[in-house]
Amino acid sequence: MEAVPTGQRSSHQSVEKGRSRHKIPRGVETDIAYLYEVLPQLSRIFRIIDKIGEGTFSTVYLAEAQMTDGSRRMFALKHLIPTSHPVRIAAELQCLTVAGGTENVMGVTYCFRKEHHVVIVMPYMEHQTFVDIVGSLSFEDVKHYIFHLLKALRHIHKFGIIHRDIKPTNFLFNQQRREYTLVDFGLAQGTPDTQIELLKVVKAKAHKGGGSSKMVEESLGKQKLVPLPPNTRNSAILSSTKAPAKRPCPPARIKHSKGLLLKTKREEVIPRKIVSSKHRSVPVRPPLNQKPKPPAVSPMLTCNCFMTDRVCNICLSRKQQVAPRAGTPGFRAPEVLTKCPNQGTAIDMWSAGVILLSLLSGRYPFFKASDDLIALTQIMTIRGSRETKEAAKTFGKSIVCSRELPRLDLRILCETLRGLRSWDDTSLPAEFQTSRNPAEVKQDAGSPAKKHMSSGSLRSIAELQEMGWDKAPDDVYDLLDKLLDLNPATRITASMALQHPLFKDMTD
Structure with missing residues (x-):
């Protein structure tokens, strides 16, 4: 050279x-x-x-x-x-x-x-930049995109690599050549x-x-590194540097998200106080004819805020659980958000599911939260609060939610956001309708086409049909459902996903 x-x-x-x-x-x-x-x-x-x-x-x-x-x-x-x-x-x-x-x-x-x-x-x-093309891809483009992303994940997972930061900016895509590359293993x-x-x-x-x-x-x-150019004397041996100091974890908090109150607890506890309607703690007293039982010997103090809308001093003083949290907000799996210590390649599959959700809905980013608890409530809005709580139990976590959120139909959700269904014909939660960016909807209020425009693509029904979106099979939403499985133990693997009926006409 x-x-x-x-x-x-x-x-x-x-x-x-x-x-x-x-x-x-x-x-x-x-x-x-x-x-x-x-x-x-x-x-x-x-x-x-x-x-x-x-x-x-x-x-x-x-x-x-x-x-x-x-x-x-x-x-x-x-x-x-x-x-x-x-x-x-x-x-x-x-x-x-x-x-x-x-x-x-x-x-x-x-x-x-x-x-x-x-x-x-x-x-x-x-x-191309993902945000510039997400609304312009045909269904066939989306099918090829997710297929090649799954191929990359299957390959690295065979080597026992958890990427931990799967997102569109780390999966480069050339639309004209249909070339794909997974990058950034930092x-x-x-x-x-x-x-x-x-x-x-x-x-x-x-x-x-x-x-x-x-x-x-x-x-x-x-390891076998490729040789350096002949006029370069340094080898690929790295010098020692001091690792950056880690920031202390903040105390436990409660977050409100559009009227939803969410608390996560590291273990199930039995409340020792009764909370009145005015949220004043009242000690529990035994009946007069019953002798009080001695307190149980336990290394953990029992909190008194369980099932209430506040966090007590006992919970605030507890040592924060340490678990890997690396990744990009909006793409973190539920087990990452709840600080599950045992995390595997399933977290990459969840992130792939979030990407597919953006591709099918034309909305990017789909999840955008500044806090892990807010991110969890957004997941509940899609997958349901009861389902999220049940899944959390499988990996040793307990989630308390102030109100029930139903599980949404993924096809109805994506087709409405993309513009294939009228907003008036669906019963999606209000947060999806109010979350549409006004700058993205450029039709005037009197335009009859407005209610048929997606939040990201700004395309008419005829254009969407020409791009094949009206013929998207149930298989793609079945794959999306399996990628967004709240339980990492049953979430589909990359190898299994590539065998999905959606890809039956594609050669591996």
Whole structure:
């Protein structure tokens, strides 16, 4: 691979022409200059064109390189934040090298490191932004999208990888070429039988708080990384950095969501006080002819707010339960929201179900909550409060809800939101009708087509029929129901989902 002159134009026309039409913002230019400064070897190989993504733990740049055969290729450079723990970085690299490069999973090309700065180089895939296309996809497009997402999940789950952050921005999609790629394993964890050795180290570090750079270097030495360019001297061995301090967990809280009161409790308790209509606590007294029983010996204090609309001091003072919560709000499974300690690949399947829910309804994001309890109430609004409480019991959790919420018919919900049904003809809860973004519904109030427009697609009934939405089979809603199974133990797996009747005419 040869160095690329700074001013030379890329032959990747579809990407470079779009980039050349606008000037790179000064802030992005500053970031690119900083990246060249901290990793000088990049400038000898890549011409960084633009910043194409930025998250909590990394920044992604688009770069061009000239290959030894004279051709030019585009790459994505992922610059990890300096505070990332070396074990976590090494685990992400191992996921990419062991499981990546096939079955719709992103692979790794090179890795650069200088001191505590690490850049992972990956092939660049031109793709569309999900929010821009979610309302314009035909049913056949949606069918192919979810099929290829399930293929990627089946592949990584075979290696014992729990991605933990499945969402549209991490599953790149090129609509014209029907290309798909699962990216970003920065939050990945391993199953008990994972084949990714460093995910075992990540789990051990989480429990014991260890993980030295020497252990990481030894582990990296065992895996087969692709060779670096000949003019690059550094290897893909990571330096030790201090892990960021964890924020203390907030105390237990009650949240109201559109008149719904929800409390989660870590165990079933027996109330020791009776609450009157004015919410004043009254001690329970035994009958006059009965001697009071001595208090039961128990290491846990019994709270006095069970089945009330408040949280007592005993609950507030309890130590918060520690469980993995990594992921993006709106895509977290019920077992994650309720801090279930035993989490597996089923959490990825739930997230895939949320994506399918957005694709079928044309509404993205479908769930949007700033708090785990609010997120749980939103799930209850779709799946039913009784069903949610019953499922929680299966993984050792208890949920108390102030009012019952019925389970919705997924077909009616999606078809109404997409615009195939009139809002006047359905009995959906008011929160779905009031949650429609007025900016998205551009028809005037007097337009007869308004009530047939979805919250995201803004398409007429005739257009939706032409896109095949009026012929969506029951199979797709059956698959959606199985992906959004509240019980992780019975939730459909990726392998089982690919055998679903919905995909009977598709080759694996």
